[in-house]
Amino acid sequence: MSTRLLPFALAAGLTLVSFGALAQEVVVKLGHVAPTTGPIAHLGKDMENSARMAVEDLNAAGVTLGGKKVKFELLAEDDASDPKQGTAAAQKLVDAKVNGVIGHLNTGTSIPASKIYYDAGIVQISPASTGTAYTKQGYDTTFRVVANDGQLGGTLGRYAVKELKAKNFAVVDDRTAYGQGVAEEFAKSAAAAGGKVVSRQYTTDKATDFQAILTSMKANKPDVVFFGGMDAVAGPMLRQMKALGIDAHLMGGDGICTTSLSRLAGDAIGNGKVVCAEAGGVAGEQKTTMDAFRAKYKKRFNSDVQLYAPYVYDAMMVMVEAMKKANSSDPAKYGPELYKISYKGVTGPITFDKNGDIKNGALTLYTYKGADRSELAVVR
Structure with a gap:
């Protein structure tokens, strides 16, 4: 030093x-x-x-x-x-x-x-x-x-195109350094893999009403909504997506990938509807x-x-x-x-x-089946 x-x-x-x-x-x-x-x-x-x-x-x-x-x-x-x-x-x-x-x-x-x-x-x-x-x-x-965000967003972007077969993406972030960073990396990765960002929206890390941005993105019929932010916002967003009839996967980084997300989202969590990546992960022994x-x-x-x-x-x-x-x-x-x-x-x-x-650094991909979070894969 x-x-x-x-x-x-x-x-x-x-x-x-x-x-x-x-x-x-x-x-x-x-x-x-x-x-x-x-x-x-x-x-x-x-x-x-x-x-x-x-x-x-x-x-x-x-x-x-x-x-x-x-x-x-x-x-x-x-x-x-x-x-x-x-x-x-x-x-x-x-x-x-x-x-x-x-x-x-x-x-x-x-x-x-x-x-x-x-x-x-x-x-x-x-x-x-x-x-x-x-x-x-x-x-x-x-x-x-x-x-880091490059690894998180990049992995999720590639997964969305290759594994979920998604073509159209709506991307929203909470304007924090974390939210913006991971959302930008996701958008770049999804586009590089052949996807198209059809809607780019913004909210805050304390927002509870997403009617305007969700209504706007619904018109573009996204296959995936990516949210850069934390679970406290993602949960209510999922509820409002369901209420508006937006039938798309919600994806996000480790900020939404918590055991509390299912509680915050209620029955809007769905079965396999959410895919997220946690920074870190273990496999085998x-x-x-x-x-x-x-x-x-x-x-x-x-x-x-x-x-x-x-x-x-x-x-x-x-x-x-x-x-x-x-x-x-x-x-x-x-x-x-x-x-x-x-x-x-x-x-x-x-x-x-x-x-x-x-x-x-390892990353773990997860989804949710009702209240249960289940592992999809550990990648490096």
Whole structure:
């Protein structure tokens, strides 16, 4: 890492010099940021729960760095999916001198927050942000453990043309960085595969009434409606599609690919009507590991995994694995180790490229049969 990280490194070093000789236990602060209020709070709480479970597991296992036993402490913040609140949360964690951050969920909050972490020399690993721009800023502190929008949208576009035999597409996004990014990648991929975008519409991430845009796209008779956004909007949109008699598949990225979508959509979820892709995925013997994680999570929190919990857990574990490799919790020392790391997590193997993107990221395609989400395929 650059010399820009030295002030943080010196501060971390002075802390160990001042207290390390006397203390048998060193506290390492790990930050976590997600929207725990607002329309997708169920996803943010899912993430925060997993971060807590990871810290509990790390403390139970026992970690030693620099010859001293470490106690990990979680500092959790809420960004409400809002960029301004996200940067405020980031600055709060910087001021608290955290040793690393897991977050944020939304690309629109991760990107502005990443500048704050970079300037402070603090490593950030997002377990959920898929926008391609997030890792293309030239920041050596920025990583993610999920595939990006190019992979998500591209895979769905090809699948729609080749497997669903769709020809005409309506594309709508919620104007967030994530929604726009994945929708644009889908539209490009579908067109390249031989499809035609017959309607391009826009909404917001807080909208509940889609009558105008759905009525407009219905006239173009789309085979597929692609929505770039989150489940809290996709559910009501599906209900209104059914009410208007729009007999088309709904497709979307990981933002709609949750266990809550069927509840939000009611009987409009249909049988095989929705096709979505989740960033990440496991196959073969790795499924046993994922099933064990889900069972452990349910026992701990009395609720099912929503979506991003396994990626939060892996992000936390891979960060600490880098600390072990560097024998230090100082980001200036363990940050470079992330580029060399090879870690087998709950979600599969994790290695990073020069931009901080996960290499060979997996995607899982799902559909819904009533209230049940079922896997179609895992692709890389």
